[in-house]
Amino acid sequence: MVSFKALLLRDLRLAFRQGGDGAMAVIxxxxxxxxxxxxxxxxxxxxxRDAVGIVWVMALLASLxxxxxxxxxxxxxxxxxxxxxxxxxxxxxxxxxALGHWLVSGLPLLxxxxxxxxxxxxxxxxxxxxxxxxxxxxxxxxxxxxxGAALTLGARRAAVLVSLLVLPLEIPLLIFGVAAADPAAxxxxxxQFMVLGALLALALPLCPWAAAAAxxxxxx
Amino acid sequence: MRLxxxxxxxxxxxxxxxxxxxxxxxxxxxxxxxxxxxxxxxSLLRLVAGFGRPTAGAIRWDGKPLHDDLEVYRAQxxxxxxxxxxxxxxxxxETLRFWxxxxxxxxxxxxxxxxxxxxxxxxxxxxxxxxSGQRRRxxxxxxxxxxxxxxxxxxxxxxxxxEALGLVASLIERHRAGGGxxxxxxxxxxxxxxxxxxxxxxxxxxxxxxxAEW
Numbered sequence: 001m002v003s004f005k006a007l008l009l010r011d012l013r014l015a016f017r018q019g020g021d022g023a024m025a026v027i028x029x030x031x032x033x034x035x036x037x038x039x040x041x042x043x044x045x046x047x048x049r050d051a052v053g054i055v056w057v058m059a060l061l062a063s064l065x066x067x068x069x070x071x072x073x074x075x076x077x078x079x080x081x082x083x084x085x086x087x088x089x090x091x092x093x094x095x096x097x098a099l100g101h102w103l104v105s106g107l108p109l110l111x112x113x114x115x116x117x118x119x120x121x122x123x124x125x126x127x128x129x130x131x132x133x134x135x136x137x138x139x140x141x142x143x144x145x146x147x148g149a150a151l152t153l154g155a156r157r158a159a160v161l162v163s164l165l166v167l168p169l170e171i172p173l174l175i176f177g178v179a180a181a182d183p184a185a186x187x188x189x190x191x192q193f194m195v196l197g198a199l200l201a202l203a204l205p206l207c208p209w210a211a212a213a214a215x216x217x218x219x220x
Numbered sequence: 221m222r223l224x225x226x227x228x229x230x231x232x233x234x235x236x237x238x239x240x241x242x243x244x245x246x247x248x249x250x251x252x253x254x255x256x257x258x259x260x261x262x263s264l265l266r267l268v269a270g271f272g273r274p275t276a277g278a279i280r281w282d283g284k285p286l287h288d289d290l291e292v293y294r295a296q297x298x299x300x301x302x303x304x305x306x307x308x309x310x311x312x313x314e315t316l317r318f319w320x321x322x323x324x325x326x327x328x329x330x331x332x333x334x335x336x337x338x339x340x341x342x343x344x345x346x347x348x349x350x351x352s353g354q355r356r357r358x359x360x361x362x363x364x365x366x367x368x369x370x371x372x373x374x375x376x377x378x379x380x381x382x383e384a385l386g387l388v389a390s391l392i393e394r395h396r397a398g399g400g401x402x403x404x405x406x407x408x409x410x411x412x413x414x415x416x417x418x419x420x421x422x423x424x425x426x427x428x429x430x431x432a433e434w
Contacts, residue, residue: 006321010310017309078303085269085294086322220272 003088004096011100021066025105026112029062033116044121051122052130052181058116059109059134060170063141066105067166068159070097070149075218084219090212098139098146098207106138126183133180133189136196137173143200143207144169150214173199221247221369223268223401227277229425230263236425237263239276243418245403247369248396250412253405255420261405262302264420265374268403269299281370298368300376304359308348312339312358315347316365325366333364337387352379363391371395373404385410 015022036054040046074080083093113134114127122130148166152158176199179185180192222245229239237260245251253261267274270286270293279286281293306315313330320327327333334340337357342350350358356379363371371392377385389411392402396412404410 002326003322003324006318010307010314010318013314014307014309073307074305076303077307078301078305079307081269081271081299081301081303082305082319082322084271085297085299087291087295087324088322 001092003086004092007083007088007093007096008100011097012103015100015104021069022104022108025062025065026108028065029058029109030112030116032061033058034119036120048121048123049184051117051120052126052178052183054120055113055117055122055130055134056137056174056177056181059113059138060141060167060174062109063101063105063138063145064163064166066101067145067149067162068152070101070146071153071215072149072158075153080215080219084215090215091208094146094150094208094211094215098142098211101145102139102142106142109138110134123183126181129183129189130181133177133193133196136180136193136200137177140173140196140200140203141170143203144173147207147211147214150211150218153214153218221399221401222282223279223370223403224283225268225277225279228264228267228274228279229276230260230267230274231425232260232263236275238420238423239425241418241420241423242277243416245401245416247399247401250392250396250402250404250415252410252412252415252417253403253420254407254417259420261420262374265299265301265372265403265405269297269372270294296368297370297372298363299372299374300359300362301374304355306347306350306355306358309346311344311346312350313343315358316361319362320365323366327365330365333361334358336364336391337361338384353381353384356380357384360388360391363395369400371400371402371404373402375405375407377406377408377410 033054036050037047040050071080074083084090110131113131117127117130118124144166145162148162151165152161155161173196176192176195180189180196224244226242228241230237243251253264255261266272268279270290273287281296286293310318312334316330316333317327331340331343334343337360339354339357339361342354347355347358360376376388380388392412396402
């Protein structure tokens, strides 16, 4: 898989050199989450109760930030043509791009999440579960996002359109993600973790397949 | 190795571009597409590259329709479109290496294709500092970097100076001498021996009169 690796490394290199997207997602995540103490009031109990929900909603929104550019740049400058002409199937092109998106904007969130949660007075004992739930959920966000990005390719207000398309699809993820990490919930959350895993297992083949079909439409 | 098209018609969106177009190309052949802007030269080249389907007719490679085994066919072609597919942040060498790896043809020595297009001095330059002619040269260096029997070149000469024009013409001639096929569109006359010229203006779309039923 020379071509898969080459594509992934190129995307990471571009993200690293241009700086922007990954750093922006994390900074947005932290800053937006920090608005909640101002909006909700500083009572520690109230914040601690809502911390999981806040972290998840902000992670969801942060993952949307760079989505509209996922294929747009490559489409505009002709790179997507070359990818379609290459022996690498478009489904794997999508997978490489979604993986790159997750490494750049999902993985840093896993590191930032404990810090944000702690600032929201979240009990540190619950942190491992929160991070584990995010680790299982954020790749699905990137995969669903890839479908949205492929479908809106060439649209004028792509950034807004992607959000409108993808956010409703992410609701199940949000419900189970929050439930898996909520310390107030009964049980050890293993059911919710299994559902999160199942969603990822479903998204892994289905999203690249759907996104590749959309890309083919855009290229014809 | 034989590229044929017959009864080809295409449309861009709702607008018909040409119809009844056909050609047959044997090893060593060159087909130069001419015609006014918007006559469908780029669309024809994209069709031959396997993007989209013609509204009528068929394109065949060795007698088989392209889409029967698109992957095998596409391994045989070099398509250089209007856009150069360059990323401003990557250097010239990185770009060429990426393209080659994407095509599963890793480069041993990027210096050779770059030198062939007169870009030897620019190997470490980020693409954002290239002029439009240099961007074009870099895109064309793919042709040298690895072998493909069929070249599809969409206005390869745009923005090139006389020196580069000569380089490209001699590249094409060498490719043809080795049994390759070239289909290209251009507004500038290129010195290609015995090339067939096809003016898309000669194949106007058939106007179909639609009578309303009510």
